[in-house]
Amino acid sequence: MSDLLSDLEESIIGIDIDKAEAVANQLVEKKEDPDKIIAAITSAMDVVGKKFQDEEYYLTELVMAGEIVKSILSIVEPLLKSEEKGPQITIVVGTVQGDLHDLGKNIFVTFARSAGFKVVDLGNDVPVETFIDAVKRENAKVLGLSCLLTATDKELGKVIEALKKEGLRDKVMVIIGGAAVTEELVKEIGGDAFAPDAITGLQQIKEWL
Ligand code: B12
Numbered sequence: 624m625s626d627l628l629s630d631l632e633e634s635i636i637g638i639d640i641d642k643a644e645a646v647a648n649q650l651v652e653k654k655e656d657p658d659k660i661i662a663a664i665t666s667a668m669d670v671v672g673k674k675f676q677d678e679e680y681y682l683t684e685l686v687m688a689g690e691i692v693k694s695i696l697s698i699v700e701p702l703l704k705s706e707e708k709g710p711q712i713t714i715v716v717g718t719v720q721g722d723l724h725d726l727g728k729n730i731f732v733t734f735a736r737s738a739g740f741k742v743v744d745l746g747n748d749v750p751v752e753t754f755i756d757a758v759k760r761e762n763a764k765v766l767g768l769s770c771l772l773t774a775t776d777k778e779l780g781k782v783i784e785a786l787k788k789e790g791l792r793d794k795v796m797v798i799i800g801g802a803a804v805t806e807e808l809v810k811e812i813g814g815d816a817f818a819p820d821a822i823t824g825l826q827q828i829k830e831w832l
Contacts, residue, residue, distance in 0.1 A: 627653065628663045635667035635691055636674075638684055643691045647698040657702045658822055661730055664692055665820065668726075672802070692726050696733070703730075704737045710832050715757045716767035717745030718801075719778035724771040727801060731767060731821035738825060751778065751785050758786070758795055765828055767818075770801040779804070780812040796831050798824055 627650055634643035650660060671688045674680040714735055718725050725747040735742050743761050745753055747769075758766055766786075770776050779799060786792045799809050800818035809817040815831075818824030 625655070625659075627655065628659055631660070631695070632663050632667040632670075635664065635688055635695075636670045638687050638691065640687070640691050640694065643695055644698060647695045651699055651702060654702065655699075657699065660695075660699055660702070661821065664695065665727075668692065689726060696726070696730065700733065703733045710739065711741065712764040712832065713741045713743060713761045714765040714767055714828065715743045715745065715754065715761055715763040716769070717749035717754060717757075718747035718769040718771075719775050719782070720748055720750045721775040721778065722770055722772050722801075723747050724769070724801070727771070727821065728767075728769040731769075731800065731818070731824055734821045734825050735767075735828070738829075740828075751781050754782050755785050755789055755791070758791055759789070763795055765831070766795050766797045767824070768797065768799045768801075768814075770799065770803045773803045776803045776808065779808070779814070783813050796828070798827060800824055 627646055631643065631646045631650065634646055668688065671680060671685065675685050716728060716732055718728050732742050732744050743757055743763070745757055754766065757763065768779055768782060770779055783792070783797060786795065797814045798816045798818050799814045804817060806817040816827045818827065
């Protein structure tokens with residue numbers, strides 16, 4: 624890994640916003656590969672999550688780490704964008720009800736939009752009915768769900784059941800990501816694909832098309 628990428632990781636783990644922003648600007652100048660930047664952010668956030676679990680960090684640090692990542696993403700956004708003209712299909716995306724985590728979902732949204740997809744982002748804490756209404760209204764071909772809390776993973780199955788009930792299950796492919804999700808869980812609840820990261824998720828969607 625380049626020095627700048629490890630500096631970025633360290634600045635997130637050390638909750639140092641000034642350093643994080645300075646490094647992010649340098650990464651933009653260097654035109655660093657966006658996949659590597661996202662990998663560095665994700666790995667740093669794993670460490671922050673573990674420190675929180677071990678009670679070395681508290682909610683304040685978790686919130687600040689989230690704010691740092693938001694700021695980094697706004698700085699490196701030009702690197703994530705491309706002029707690609709993608710297929711004119713709609714992807715509806717959101718984080719399930721009860722879950723406020725949205726950084727990973729937002730990364731996926733940026734990647735998908737920059738690949739030319741129309742993305743309807745429902746935000747976080749999204750009730751089942753809102754997902755269903757949006758899939759219908761937008762005639763979406765793909766539904767992306769994000770879930771980071773084991774306490775809210777039941778919502779994923781509820782969305783899929785509701786799609787079936789509304790006769791929409793055959794019309795939309797369901798891709799699911801987030802720290803609370805595994806390949807097994809996606810199979811168990813009848814989703815179509817697990818996305819371990821935003822780039823793999825986007826590749827999967829392109830394959831479907
Ligand atoms: C930052 C953070 C927060 C921030 C979130 C800020 C925000 N705007 O998102 C705040 C402070 C709000 C927060 C709150 C809480 N958090 Co929190 N949080 C985290 C942390 C450290 C990082 C998450 C993150 O942003 N990662 C970086 C991104 C880039 O990675 P990502 O989300 O995994 O996304 C990537 C992929 O998963 C994938 N992806 C994700 N979604 C989707 C969707 C689609 C469609 C696709 C294709 C791909 C995709 O693509 C992304 C990019 O490659 C995690 C630890 C962790 N490792 O996940 C804990 C973690 C998720 N939080 C946790 C907890 C416990 C909480 C709280 C309950 C704490 C509390 N006591 O209040 C609350 C819950 C609030 C709520 N109701 O949601 C636990 C969950 C444990 C569990 N098993 O359920 C974790 C795992 C920490 C831990 N180890 O204990 N948290």
